[in-house]
Amino acid sequence: GQQLNQSPQSMFIQEGEDVSMNCTSSSIFNTWLWYKQDPGEGPVLLIALYKAGELTSNGRLTAQFGITRKDSFLNISASIPSDVGIYFCPGNQFYFGTGTSLTVIP
Amino acid sequence: EAGVVQSPRYKIIEKKQPVAFWCNPISGHNTLYWYLQNLGQGPELLIRYENEEAVDDSQLPKDRFSAERLKGVDSTLKIQPAELGDSAVYLCASSSLAGYEQFFGPGTRLTVL
Numbered sequence: 001g002q003q004l005n006q007s008p009q010s011m012f013i014q015e016g017e018d019v020s021m022n023c024t025s026s027s028i029f030n031t032w033l034w035y036k037q038d039p040g041e042g043p044v045l046l047i048a049l050y051k052a053g054e055l056t057s058n059g060r061l062t063a064q065f066g067i068t069r070k071d072s073f074l075n076i077s078a079s080i081p082s083d084v085g086i087y088f089c090p091g092n093q094f095y096f097g098t099g100t101s102l103t104v105i106p
Numbered sequence: 107e108a109g110v111v112q113s114p115r116y117k118i119i120e121k122k123q124p125v126a127f128w129c130n131p132i133s134g135h136n137t138l139y140w141y142l143q144n145l146g147q148g149p150e151l152l153i154r155y156e157n158e159e160a161v162d163d164s165q166l167p168k169d170r171f172s173a174e175r176l177k178g179v180d181s182t183l184k185i186q187p188a189e190l191g192d193s194a195v196y197l198c199a200s201s202s203l204a205g206y207e208q209f210f211g212p213g214t215r216l217t218v219l
Contacts, residue, residue, distance in 0.1 A: 045208070094154070
C-alpha cells in the first residue's frame with residue numbers, strides 16, 4: 001500500500017528561526033497539498049502544488065513539488081508563535097499521515 | 107461565506123449507546139468527507155460523498171458506523187453501538203466537485219466512557 005513519510009515528526013525552534021519539513025511517498029502524486037492544524041480546529045490549506053518541480057510561496061511559506069513527484073518540502077521563514085501547530089502533507093488529498101508538530105519558543 | 111458547520115462540538119456518552127454527528131458543508135460544495143482523528147494522528151478518511159452518492163466508504167466500519175447524505179447537502183454520521191475505542195475527533199470537510207482544497211469544520215470530540 002501507499003506509504004507517506006513526513007519528517008521530522010516534531011520540531012522545537014526559537015522564534016525567528018527558519019523551519020524546513022518534508023514529505024516522501026512510495027507512490028507518484030499528481031498534487032501535493034500542505035495543511036496546518038491548530039489545536040481544537042480542523043486543518044487549513046496552506047499551499048497547493050500541482051506540477052512536478054513547482055515552487056510556490058505564500059508569505060513566509062515556500063513549498064516545492066519534487067521532480068520525481070514522490071516528495072515535497074515546506075519551508076517557513078522567520079517563525080512566529082502563531083506558526084505552532086501540526087503540518088500535514090496529503091499528497092492525494094485523502095491520506096494525511098501523522099504530520100509534523102511544530103513548537104515555537106518565544 | 108459560512109464555513110463547514112458541525113454539531114455537536116463535544117459529546118460524552120457511555121459505551122453501547124448510539125451517537126450521531128451532523129455536518130453542513132459550504133454552500134455549493136458537492137463533495138463531502140468524514141474523517142476520524144485520534145490523538146497524535148492525522149485525519150483518517152471514513153467516507154467520501156459526491157453529491158448524495160458515497161463514492162468511497164472502504165474505511166468505514168460498517169458493522170457499527172453508518173452515514174447518509176440524503177439530499178446531497180448536509181450529512182449525518184452515526185455510531186451504534188459506540189465502543190471505548192471510538193473516542194476521537196470526527197471531522198467533516200467539503201470541497202467543490204472539481205477542486206482539491208478541502209475545507210474542514212472544527213470537528214466533534216467524542217468521549218466514550
